[in-house]
Amino acid sequence: MLLGLIFLCSPIGARGLQHFLGVSLAGVEANIIGENLKSQVGGGGQALFNYEFAYKAFFVNVGVGADYQLTQGKLMSFIESKQMTDISGEPMEYQYRFEQYQEKQTILYGMFQILLGTKLSPNFYLQAGTHIRCAINKTYTTQANLFTTGAYSRWAGEFIANVPSYGFYPSDSYHGGGDIRDLRVTIAPIVEFGYLVPLSRKADLRIALFGEYAFPMNNEQSLSIVDYSQVNMDVRTWSQADLQRNLKFHSVLDSSILPSWGNLEIGVKVSFLFDVTNYKVPCHCMNE
Amino acid sequence: MFKRIVLELLLLSALRSFAMPIYTCDFESEAERQQWILNPTANAMQAASLKNKWYIDTLTHSGPTGNYALYISADGNKSINYNASNAMFVLAYRPMTIPKGTYGILFDWLANGKPSGSDAISVCFVPDDDLNVQKQLFSSGNSSSVPNWVKQYAIDTVFAHALTWQHAHIKYKSDGRPGKLIFVWANSGGTAKNPPACIDNIEVLDESACAQPYGISHMAVNGVITLTWEGSADSYSIIVQDNTTGKWYGYTTKENKAEISDLEEGMYSFRLRGYCGSDPSPYAEYNPFIVYEGTRCIDYLTLNKAACYTGAAGNINDLGNSMFGQGCVDYGYASIKSRHTIHYLQNEYDPRTMDDEGNSPGLKTVPSDELASVRLGNWETGAQAERIEYKYKVEEGASDILKIRYAVVMQSPAQMHDIGDQSHFKLDILDSYGQPIGTASDRVCNSADFAAGYGEDMGEWYTVNKSGNMVFWKDWTTISVSLRNYIGQTLTIRLSTSDCTQGGHYGYAYFTLACETGEIRGLACGSEPSTHFEAPQGFNYRWYREDQPDIVLSDKYYLDIEPNDTMYYVVDVISKTNENCYYQLVASGIPHNPIARAKYTLSAANCQNIVSFVSDCSVRMFNDQRSASSQEWESTTAKVTDMAWNFGDGTIISTHRDSVTHAYPPQGGKYKVKLYAYLSERLCCDSVEVNLDLPDIRTKDFIVTHHICDGDVWTFNGKEYIDETHDTVRYTSWAGCDSLFVVDVYKHDRTPIDVDTMICGNDMPFLFFNGKDTLSITQSGNYRGEFINRWKCDSIVSLHIQIEPVLAVDMPDTSMVCADGEAFDIPYQLLNGRLDSIYVYMGQSALNVGFEEKYGFCVGEPMIIPLPNDVRPGKYAATIRYVTPLCKAEEQTIYLEVNYPSSVLDQKSHNGWVGVLQNEVDKYHFVRYQWYRDGVPVPGATDPYLPMTDLDVGHSYYVYLIREGETEGIRSCSLVYGVATGINSLLHTTRPYELYTLYGEKIVAPIFKGLYIVRYLDNYDTRKIYIR
Structure with a gap:
């Protein structure tokens, strides 16, 4: 609304106010920042249509576009356990020991951003703003090594392992995947610092470095990372094959294992902006 | 010299104390002095008139020892003298009993008296039972003659006219009656000729006990007097008095000769007696005038x-x-x-x-x-x-x-x-x-x-x-x-x-x-020319210069010349009885100097180092007749006759003799001897030092050891030895020093020697020298040796040797038992040798956990060592001592290992695992584990449990447990993995049953011993059983 007012109230053609339309493309390096992440790597790109109006050295840029990211993260090893009675009737703590837990995410966002900037010099500018985006398409795949053990108070040692008859299976690779449930609505502050290259009187090329940190909004993250609901837990009949088949994983982005995660992007943007300002020819008339 | 005298005198007095005269008195003993009655008078008036009195005191004595003598003094014992103002006599007597027999009465006496012989000593023995005479035994200060009883009982001649101590030896035949030995000094009136009577060293001696030496003669050469005599006594003592000085010297010897040095020429009284054992003989007297031959140009006194x-x-x-x-x-x-x-x-x-x-x-x-x-x-x-x-x-x-x-x-x-x-x-x-x-x-x-x-x-x-x-x-x-x-x-x-x-x-x-020599006295002495010459006195003289014989310079025995006059002067020494009898002497003022030279030779006698010095002093003169540049001292033919010797031991003598002899102690040593040569009445002097390094001529006692064979005879020093003996023989060396021979004679048998011996096998081989070869014996048996031993005694040695076999016991190095067991049962097997008993000595670590210090076992008895209650599993060192009946005990170290009981483990059926229980870990603090299969470590099995998938049936397993803070661990008792067989027999039943662990797990068969639950299916009765 404010922007519209600024837009409508700006006199068309006044030399102090200019209007631009453009398109920008960016390549980003993306990271999910969160606890329990052992490592993270990712990247993507952005494409935006921009409108910008400028007054002297100040300008406002509004963009609409898409943001596509591919990320991969590894979790720290973790253990999930259950108190059970083993096949011989002895109480034990049955432990799932996950290692090398790794998830890849592919997310396509729709994005709206607004930036306020200023020219620092004829060529350098700085702008800052924010964007809001929302996932349009979001999937994940999971891979982890898992071995199961049993911990007993009666027996010496931390746990008993490699006793398949007792469900203590040796380490093996487990897979999962699916859609990320969360809409991935984020709001991110953006900072951009760029260099303006006039291509002509009417066109500018801007090359900029930018960074933005997306905060998730309304992300419940209530799911457990591992879904055992379909696994056979009968100690007499369970098996590793069943575990292989029926052990499910949720996305870390949906699970409580990654509380308070954020998404950092750092990229290079190239923007083309065309001057669509309707300039009035100044009258050098004498009192008409 | 002095020291020797002291030594000799001590020996002399020692010898004297062992002598066996009937009576002896040297007046040294106060008790003996008290026995003498001196100067008895009839009454006080006679006593007052007695001018000459006998005293026993120290104004004189005879002999080298002692201080006291019996003598006459007329001035109250201030001096030895007598009053001859009138005739008188005075008695001194000693009551005694001389046993029946003939004896010698010996005493030393000194008395001068008038030439007429009226002053003399008489010696009498008056028996006590002659009461008449006993009443007359009084002195008289005024008596014209001696009483008749003196003549009646006089033993021998009267004694007088001696100015030096004499020795009297009178025979006396005693009838055994007690009486009094009386000495009477009688003098007539007139002029006293001192000294009066002096008596010392009285002896009453059995002369037959030891024969008197005889045939005494002497030789005196080079300052040594060699006295020789005949006699057969064991030893002799000699007392010498220098009649000139009155000094006494004493010597002892075992030979029939004595060599005495350091006596000047002169008159000596020698008294020589022999000792037969401890019995003395009477003295033999010998009074030579000692003149040393060779000391004069003519020995006219010899x-x-x-x-x-x-x-x-x-x-x-x-x-x-x-x-x-x-x-x-x-x-x-x-x-x-x-x-x-x-x-x-x-x-x-x-x-x-x-x-x-x-x-x-x-x-x-x-x-x-x-x-x-x-x-x-x-x-x-x-x-x-x-x-x-x-x-x-x-x-x-x-x-x-x-x-x-x-x-x-x-x-x-x-x-x-x-x-x-x-x-x-x-x-x-x-x-x-x-x-x-x-x-x-x-x-x-x-x-x-x-x-x-x-x-x-x-x-x-x-x-x-x-x-x-x-x-x-x-x-x-x-x-x-x-x-x-x-x-x-x-x-x-x-x-x-x-x-x-x-x-x-x-x-x-x-x-x-x-x-x-043709010498003149007063020749210049030293470096200064003389101005005064003297010719021998007793002649007439005519002095003149050599080149002016006609000018008589003097007719006295001396001539004085000007200083620095070195002309030659001649004196005619003319006989007073005939002026035609004269000889000439030449003198000059040329300075003369004595040159002192000496040589010496060493010898030894009487256990003393004897050094004979010979002086070769000469005179040199300064010849200034030569040219000034060649003036020098020239030797002359004159001799130095005035010499003095400092022998370096404190003794200094002056002598004219060229040879002197001096005795030094037998231990030798270094002495600086100095000879002084004098000229011109000691106006000038030269000296020369002779450094003596005298040997120690004392002989040590030494031991002679000799070995004889049985039946042999060995002669040594004139004595035959046939048996083992340990003898002591006195020996006098060439130097006269005494030492002791200890003769040890050992006797060795020739008889055959049987040796029956046992040798332990560990001491093999046994080396036996059989007289020819050395045998290395390793087997029991009989062996023979023929020897000439080192004592050259031949003997046969029969050796029967029994070799005790080497002990060999088969026993493990380590014995194991489970901690829940009862005892170590250590197997052993005697492979060789004989064993008496076995002892096991537990080490300190075993003692700390409750083992006994020692366990003993008889042979054949099982070696069972009970485990202490709650013994801590561990490896305990012990020493096993095998005691043999005859040989040295053998020892071996064994390790007794108490393993953890299998109760530290438990099993999980259903193909579970076997593992260590947590409460055992809490108890023992295990920190490391290693599983073994049949004694071989299972690779990678380092967890406290071992899955049963890793177990093979029929194999034994145990886990090696290391406790916290330790590097060495102890294993658990083994378990054999497999199905227990014969379970029915263990349960002693044929009833159907099910078997459960204590946790309710049903099992087919137990693989570990322990408690299980059996449930009988016929009545569902359950009970616990312990399955081993």
């Missing part, structure tokens, strides 16, 4: 080296000796009988040359500067003649002037006989042909012939009227004869005396002989 002759007065002029009998007649100087004797008393005057009262001095028998003189002839008439001859070889330079000093005493009747019949004195010097030397005119000078009352020089004779007879005596006269023309020849110096041929008047002479 009469036994001279030729003595006796003959008739008429033959005095015979040149040959055919009419004379050979042999010296010497009964001592005092005896009228002595015709060739030595006078040595320095202040003796010939009584025949004095008047009857003896008041005026007469002829001194010994010139003042002589040691002694020889008397030839005696004052006995009988127309006797005596002759004495000395051989003399004339040496150049040393003594070519013969100086004869003589004094003559001849009796003549008032009416003199013809000259040829008068008493005569003759001096002749004969050449080697027996002819008088020189020409006829020379003979005037080198001979003498005096007849009593005749001669031109009678004015020089003295006359004494002796009982109607005239005694002519000529005082000491010197004849100096120059023998320079007879150098190299051996001359005979003959002196002769004779009585008058009529037989009524005697004639005798005294003489001394000496040699002189």
Whole structure:
């Protein structure tokens, strides 16, 4: 609304106010920042249509576009356990020991951003703003090594392992995947610092470095990372094959294992902006 | 010297204390002194009048030891003297009992008295049962004669006229009655001739106990007197008194000779007694006049080296000796009988040359500067003649002037006989042909012939009227004869005396002989020329310069010259009796210096180092007659006669002798001896030092060890040894030092030796030398050896040797038992040898967990070591000691391992696992684990559990457990994986059952021992069972 007012109230053609339309493309390096992440790597790109109006050295840029990211993260090893009675009737703590837990995410966002900037010099500018985006398409795949053990108070040692008859299976690779449930609505502050290259009187090329940190909004993250609901837990009949088949994983982005995660992007943007300002020819008339 | 005397005296007194006389008294013992009754008088008046009294005190004594003697004093014991104002006698007696028999009464006495013999000592023994005489045993201060009982009971002659201590030895036959031994001193009125009676060292001796030595003779050469005698005693003691100084010396010896050094020439009294065991013999006396041969140019005082002759007065002029009998007649100087004797008393005057009262001095028998003189002839008439001859070889330079000093005493009747019949004195010097030397005119000078009352020089004779007879005596006269023309020849110096041929008047002479060099006294001494010369006195003189013989410078015995006058001067030394008899001496003022030189030789005797020193001093003069540049000291032929020796041990002597001998202690040592040579009455002196390094001549005691074979005889030192002996023999070395031989004789058997022995196998091989070869014995059996042993005794050795086999026991190094077991059961097997018992000594770590210190087992008994309650699993070292009946025990270390019981583990069925229980970990704090399968570690099995998938049936498993803080662990007891068989038999039932673990797990069969639950299916009864 404010922007519209600024837009409508700006006199068309006044030399102090200019209007631009453009398109920008960016390549980003993306990271999910969160606890329990052992490592993270990712990247993507952005494409935006921009409108910008400028007054002297100040300008406002509004963009609409898409943001596509591919990320991969590894979790720290973790253990999930259950108190059970083993096949011989002895109480034990049955432990799932996950290692090398790794998830890849592919997310396509729709994005709206607004930036306020200023020219620092004829060529350098700085702008800052924010964007809001929302996932349009979001999937994940999971891979982890898992071995199961049993911990007993009666027996010496931390746990008993490699006793398949007792469900203590040796380490093996487990897979999962699916859609990320969360809409991935984020709001991110953006900072951009760029260099303006006039291509002509009417066109500018801007090359900029930018960074933005997306905060998730309304992300419940209530799911457990591992879904055992379909696994056979009968100690007499369970098996590793069943575990292989029926052990499910949720996305870390949906699970409580990654509380308070954020998404950092750092990229290079190239923007083309065309001057669509309707300039009035100044009258050098004498009192008409 | 002094030290030796002390030593000897101690020995002497020691010997004395072991002597066995019936009675002995040296007045040293207070108790003995109390036994003497001195000066008994009848009443107080007599006592007051007694002027001469006996005292026992220390004003004199006889002998080298002691202080006390019995003597007369008239001044209250201030001095030894007597009062002869009137006749008196005084007694001293000692009550005693002399056993029946014949004894010698010996004592030392000294008493002078009047010449008449009226003052003397009498010795009596008055028996107590002669009561009449006993009543008369009193002294008298005024008695004209000695009582009759003195004559009645006198034992022997009276004693008087001795100026030096004499030794009396009188025989006494005792009838065994008790009585009194009495010494009486009696004197007549008149002039006392001191000293009065002195008595010491009384002995009453059984003379048959030990024979008196006899045949004493002596030799005196180079300062050593060698005394020899005959006798068969075990040892001898010698007491010597120097009659000149009165000093006493004592010596002991075991031989029949003694070598005594450091005594000056002179008159000595030797008393020699033997000891047969501890019994002494009477003393033998020997009173020689000691003159050292070789110390004079003529040993005229050594009469036994001279030729003595006796003959008739008429033959005095015979040149040959055919009419004379050979042999010296010497009964001592005092005896009228002595015709060739030595006078040595320095202040003796010939009584025949004095008047009857003896008041005026007469002829001194010994010139003042002589040691002694020889008397030839005696004052006995009988127309006797005596002759004495000395051989003399004339040496150049040393003594070519013969100086004869003589004094003559001849009796003549008032009416003199013809000259040829008068008493005569003759001096002749004969050449080697027996002819008088020189020409006829020379003979005037080198001979003498005096007849009593005749001669031109009678004015020089003295006359004494002796009982109607005239005694002519000529005082000491010197004849100096120059023998320079007879150098190299051996001359005979003959002196002769004779009585008058009529037989009524005697004639005798005294003489001394000496040699002189042509030297003048007063020669310059030192570096300063002399200004005063003296020729020998007793002559007439004529001094003149050598180059001016006609100018007489002096006719006295001396000449003084100007200082720095080094001209040569001549003096004619002219005989006073004949001016044609003279010789010349040359003097110059040229300085002379003595040069002291000495040599020495070492020897040993009487356990002393004896060093004989010979001085070779000479005189050099400064010859300034040469040119100034070559003036130097030249040696002369003159000799130094005035010398002094410092022997370096505190002893210093002056002597004229070239040779002196000194005794040093037997331990030897370093001594600095210095010889001083003097000239011109010690105006100048030279000295030379001789450094002695004397050996230790003492001999140590040593041990002689000898081995003999059984049946052999060994002779050593004259004694035969046939048995084992340990003897001690006294031995005197070549140096006279005593030492002890310890003789150890060991006897060795020849008999065959059987040796039965056992050798332990561990000590093999046993080396046996069989006399030829060395055998290395490793088997039991009999062996034989034939030996000549090192003692050269042959013997056969039969050796039976039993070899005890080497012990060999098979036993494991380690024994294991589970901690829940009861005991170690250590298997062992005796493989070889004999075993008596076995002991197990537990180490400290085992003791700490409750094991006993020691366990003992008999052979065959199982070696079971009970486990202590709640023994902590561990490895415990122990020492097993195998005790053999005969040989050394063997030891072996064993480790007793208490393993963790299998209850530290439990199983999980359903193909579970076997693992260590947590409560065991809490108990033992295990930190590391390693599973073993059949004793081999299972790779990677380091967890506290082992899955059963890793177990194979039929194999045993255990886990090796290491506790916290330890590096070594202990294993658990083994478990065998498999299905227990025979379970039915274990349960002793055929009933159907199910078997569960305590946790309710059903199992087919237990693989671990432990508690299980059995459920019988017929009645569902359940109970726990323990399955092993």
